[in-house]
Amino acid sequence: MNKRSLRILGFYQVQNMLVRLAPSRLSKEIARRLRPVSDADVIAKNLTDTEEAVRCLQTETSTPFGGIVDIRPSLEKAKREVTLDSHECIDIWNNLQHYGEIRSFFAERGADYPQLAEEAEVIGDFSQLAHSFAQVFDNNRQIRDNASPELMRLRSCIVELERQTKRYVNNVLQNKEYQKYFQDALVTVRNNRYVIPIKQEYRHAFPGIVHDTSASGSTLYVEPLAIVNANNDLQAARIGETKEIERIFRRLTAKVQQQYSDLYESTKCVGQLEFAFAKGQLALKMKACRPAVPKTRIIKLIQARHPLIDPKHVVPNTIIIGGDYRILLITGSNTGGKTVSMKTLGLLVLMHQAGLFIPVSESSELPVFRDVFSDIGDEQDISQNLSTFSSHMKQLIYILKHCGPDDLILADELGSGTDPAEGSAIAIAILDAFYKKGAYVMVTTHYNDLKNYAYNTPGIENGHVEFDTETLQPTYKLRIGAAGSSHAFSISERLGMPKDILEKAKDLRSKAQDMDMEKVLTQLNAQAKKMDEEQAELEYRLREARKLEDDLRKEKDKVTSKRQDIIDASRRDAVDLKRNLRVEAEKIIRELKAQSKVGTDREKAKAIDKARRAIQQISLPEAAKPQRDPIDLSKLKVGQQVFVNNLDSVGTVEDIGAKQLTVSVRGMTVRVKSKDVSAPYLDELKKEKQAEKKAAAASSFRPIRTSSVATELNVIGKTFSEALPEIERFLDQALAAGFSPVKIIHGKGSGALRRQVHAFLDDQPFVKKYQLDDVDGGGAGVTLVYF
Template sequence: MNKRSMRILGFYQVQHMLVRLAPSRLSKEIARRLKPVSDADVIEQQLTDTEEAVRCTQTETSTPFGGIVDIRQALEKAKREVTLDSRECIDVWNNLQHYSEISSFFADRAAEYPHLAEQAEVIGDFSQLSHSFATVFDNNHQIRDNASPQLMRLRSRIVELERQTKRYVNNVLQNKEYQKFFQDALVTVRNNRYVIPIKQEYRHAFPGIVHDTSASGSTLYIEPLAIVNANNDLQSARIEETREIERIFRRLTAKVQQQYRELYDSTLCVGQLEFIFAKAQLARQMKACRPAVSKTRQIKLIRARHPLIDAKYVVPNTIVLGGDYRILLITGSNTGGKTVSMKTLGLLVLMHQAGLFIPVEESSELPVFRDVFSDIGDEQDISQNLSTFSSHMKQLVYILKHCGPDDLILADELGSGTDPAEGSAIAIAILDSLYQKESYVMVTTHYNDLKNYAYNTPGIENGHVEFDMETLKPTYKLRIGSAGSSHAFSISERLGMPKSVLEKAKELRSKAQDMDMEKVLTQLNAQAKKLDEEQAELTYRLKEARKLEDDLRREKDKVTSKRQDIIDASRRDAVDLKRSLRVEAEKIIRELKAQTKESLSDREAAKA
């Protein structure tokens, strides 16, 4: 991908934002190497990774990232059988614990994040190695006394020797013969040996070995001869302790060496996963999303926002390029947003092809480009005696030689910096050549000849940035379908140009041949703006009508549901009433039968 375009369009600034979000040295290194690619499969994979990471950060309460250390240098030392020091061992152990958490996290969520889980499968199983470190270091990263039987014996001996040496020192301090020699009646340590602060004037009176002096020279730190042997024994035990710890570290280093390849690959894998989640964090900060891959190779960025402009001030614009036209000519006032619109397109294409989400609406589409060429800004080279026009032409010549049908070309103020008539002719010729090459092109200009060329040439479309004639300020809105005026007089008036100068300029301009066209453009754009406002109002009313229709439909459904509930309740009541009446009727019949039977019995008894 063209490095000049990456610099001019602001890709490196976005990359720097990503570097700041990356949590570790390794992930920052990956972010610094990020660049756009033109392989569609690679881009799809990178975007899918970002998409899963975004979904993960939105769904999960927390992710197991952060705290990873770049241990590659330590691994290389272990590979060369160079013993790792305490800090390096702790870093390796710390990483092993994080590797286990990350591996388990994605193994448990393979169905939700399949691409990330597949990458996390590279992380090895280091449970045994981690256990080896845990037997050496405690949770505070201090070496355990029982890291080895020999270390436990040595540390017990050191404790005993320290107690014994302190007892000898206390005996010296309590000796009444030496009391006047002491600067302070306390024990201190110099060169890992117990010493006593003695006044300078008693240097030769107190038997011992000088190890240090105070800054003023008035105090000497002397090791009494009476405790030299005890200090020697203690120092010897400490040296043995150091050697034993080094032996323990050599043992750990050997185990790291045995799993060097797995550790190295796991470290790279975790760094890559951290980088992917940094991309997700950037996407959420920008409120960005993943555009669809255009099957028709059409650019359709809906409400695209420039990611480097403060969200409070950025004006979203819809940019469409491809289909009926592959060249878009943007006109309008200076400081109106022409260049920003063009840079927005270029930067979002670069971000998309670097696997980053872009600040657009979800219905947006982008094809994959082979390269992005840009000629934006004034880069005249005094050392090579190149004027503004010459530097532009030099870059345009390069573009014409190297561009093709799968490239995006962005050119600012095409043909400017020279005689307007000649500049317009050159610009039209360049556009014609780019059209023949079937490149995708977005250019800005103030030349009316180019506006006419775009109106009269199939495959080329005009567009303009809006200018509010009431406030005499640009709105930064991009409108595709018609050319715009430069509004030089209005802008000059707003900036305080003397009226006499403006009147003279308007008089001269009125005599120009293309003055009628400027009036027509202004009228057309005013009408287009009015139509857009009316369209927006109609869209709003239609939205409200549909909302009302939905509300009425929901109310109807509620009434229907309630009516059905009433009918069902009535049916249940009728059934219950019918059952109750049947039971009551059967009871009455039984009572009548009983009465009839009793009456017959009485009659038979009377006859008898």
């Protein structure tokens, strides 16, 4: 891949971002070596690594990466049989533990991340080697006392010798004969030997060996002759300990040497996996995705963003090259974003072919290119006598010699730096040569001749960057399909150019031959902008409508499913209820039959009464009734139809009282409270009319008017069994007529009939309460019944 393009387009800056995200020296090294490639299979594999890493980072709560050390230098030492030191052994042991975690992580998730799991299979099983290190080092990374039998013996011996030596030194310190010699009555260590600080003037009076002096020279550190042998024994034991530790490290080094190849390959594999996850982190940071590779070589980058521009300020653009045209000519104002659009395309191509996700929308497509050539910026070289034009020409000549049909060419300000007429001619000839070579090209220019050439030449398309003439500011939006104006006058005015100079320049420009074309371009661009805005609005509304449609479809599916569940549950409940009713009815019938064969009339009446109460207790469970709309009483009129909630039926209003309404329900007149009626539904009104017509045609029944319903019943002189049918009929008619309270006249007598009537009323669910009438109304001989 062209190194100049990597530098100019900013690939190294993206690479530095990746290096900072890499967690270890291994992965940072791989990131620094990263370069775009042109092999489609290698690119696809690298992108799949990134894709699986992104999915893993988004799905898993944690990943087993971090804490890996580059142990390759230590492995090379072990290969050459150079004994490893303590730090190197600990680094290898740490890595072995991480290798096992990474290996297990991907082994358990092979179905979720198949390519990364396959790569992780290279990591070897080093459990035995890790166990060997664990026998030498404890959890604090210190050498265990029992790392070997000899080390345990030597360390025990050192502890005992230190105890004895300290005891000898304390004996010397406690000797009264030597007290005046001591600078301080304490024990210290010099050259790994216990010594005592002695005053300088007593150096010849105190028997011992001088090992050191203080900075001022007033204190000597003397080893008493009495403990020389004890120090010698202690030093010998310590030397033995050091040699034993070296022997242990040689043994560990030999084990590492035996598995050198597996350890080296595993280390490289872990570095590659870490690098893949660094790419995943970069993709998430950029909100990037993987574009599709099209079968027909077409560049379609939707809402592409330059990755090196602050996301808060970057303007997304759609770049399409291919199909009907392979050369895109970008025109427009200076500082309007032409070069940024070109660099965005080039950098995203390089990132894609380096296995990185790019900041575009998911519907984007990007083919694989053999190379990317760029001629962007002014690189004139004074030492080589190269002007701006010469520098551009030198680079373009190089590109013309090396480019081919699978290359991407980016050229900024093509033909600039010389006479406009000659520059335009050379630029057109170069574009024609690029087209014949089959390359994909994106160029910028201000020349009108090139705009005309693009309009009149198949395979070349115009594009421009927008400029807001009202605010005199560029919008940085790229529009493909029409050329744009340079807006030199507007920009000069915004920068403070004197008005008289601008007026003179405009007058001269108005006399130019191509002035009409500038006006046409301005009008076309304004129309194109308006159409794009309308299309964006239509697309937004279409997305909202589709979203609403999907929501409604899901809601409908939920309602349908719930409705079926309710129907199934109701059917099961109905079957169970039918079965229970049948059982209860059969039980009551059997009891009545058995009672009819034997027993007196009174016993038969009691049996019938008992059966009646049993049937009344068989009731359907009340279902939760839906909330209905209340009636506006101020607008209610006689003759209006209402829904009576308690009767679950539609009726007609016959009279409107202060607190009660008189309503006719299918020929039966009832009095109800105003709060117990509500507005009927349309389908309920239709059903009521159909039911009335059907009833009128099938029956000659005429309802009892309220004028024919009595409000009191006299059963004095009758037995309870004789009075019961009359009481039941009387209560049914009074209830239907809406009368409350009504009177049952049973007389005083012995009180037996009154008690039986009261017992009967206790079992009636429609009776709200009952009480004896006052003295004027009959007292204990009359019972008032309230519904």
